Amino acid sequence: MLVTTEPGLETDEPCDVLHEEVPYVQGWMGANEALTALRKALEACGLKGCLPYARADVTVAGVGVVELGRITPETAGRLAALLARAYRADDDADGESRAA
Template sequence: MTDARGVCARSATDLSVNAPYVRGWAEAKHAADRLAEQLHTLDLDALFPQLKADVNVFGEGIVRLGTIRPATAQALATLIMTGLTNEVLRRAAAEDDPPTATS
């Protein structure tokens, strides 16, 4: 599912023979459900009312966020950057800690 930027292809309105639509959609559904759970945990699920799984004409699963407000996009970017920063810090701390010897 790629456009010129490698992002999205048209939706699967014209189905193609031999494309693994069910597998692609199932992968997208799993990812959309995980995202919905996390958004719910953060009490942000109402900001993404159009979140859903879909599939393109090549059978690739896609997750649609729907139309969102600029503030919502900025909040999502901040959450992603916060998560990445925490992960980097966690890994750096793990590398700095010497392994403990057990007898």
């Protein structure tokens, strides 16, 4: 069986085979730490629990990834407004003006 594990990489091995030399745990831990930081930042902005399906994961190559999952349209709007405010605040701090 030919399994495509990542774009451009193909292997005859099943996708659930672990290799000692691949840092799966390290990759997952990095992703989990990033997700924890994101959740704390969102909670500080009044968006606690807005990413109910978010999870840390790792690719077959050991690269950590954060899957944000599905969110409601209301949550997407709140996140967009938060990012827009942060972008404008950065403009004000830099003394520059960027069209949003």
